[in-house]
Amino acid sequence: MSKVVEQWHEIVRNQDAAGLDSLLAEDVVFHSPVVHTPQVGKKITRLYLMAAMKVLNEPGHFVYLREVVQANMPCWNSRPKSTVSPSTAWT
Secondary structure, three states: OOOHHHHHHHHHHHHHHHHHHHHHHOOEEEEOOOOOOOOEEEHHHHHHHHHHHHHOOOOOOOOEEEEEEOOEEEEEEEEEHHHHHHHHEEE
């Protein structure tokens, strides 16, 4: 696992929004299926990621299905917990 992905896991595990500052580049581009257009810049990306950390990590709300890391583009796939059978959830 890359150092960046390990840092991301630590940030999410600890709900450490301040940790995003050292992880994100100033010219980062954030892509999300929810937002529909790329969001450019550290400030706006940090806001989206902080909100996502809060929503996606509320106990019982979402489960991670898989993590795909290719080069410098990690991708996490999650779904509402109510739509996922226990055998397909990533723990």
